[in-house]
Amino acid sequence: ALDWAMGFYRRVGKQPLRLKKEIESYIANRLQHAIYLEALSLVEQGICDYQDIDNAVTWGPGLRWAVQGPILHRHLGGGKGGVRHMIDHFGWNGVPGGEVAFIDAVERRWGDYPITELESWRDDNLLVMLEGLEPPPGEA
Secondary structure: OHHHHHHHHHHOOOOOOOOOOOOOOOHHHHHHHHHHHHHHHHHHOOOOOHHHHHHHHHHOHHHHHHHOOHHHHHHHHOHHHHHHHHHHHHOOOOOOOHHHHHHHHHHHHHOOOOHHHHHHHHHHHHHHHHHHOOOOOOOO
């Protein structure tokens, strides 16, 4: 049944995910909720207002995340050295020792592609999206 469902959703243009174990909610919703909680905290601390939050996400990671997820973003953020350089430079915030498996997984997925090729692919797609955007109502 699961294989049938995965195939069905792919045929209708979706990108289904097969999770390693069952959880409540969806991965994307859980990530969105974590961002939402941080947004509330920033506003409550007087750092910014709600419009600043929307603008920061819309014009920052929101655009990038339409093209790349946070893992590829980390890889590209390391420059020519990729994710390995990113972690060497900024450190690792996950489970102690987990960086080895993380680097290995990222390099298995993206290591065959030069960083410059991935950056060009990302930038080309971002430009296409930006060209199609119009300001929201009231912000012309």
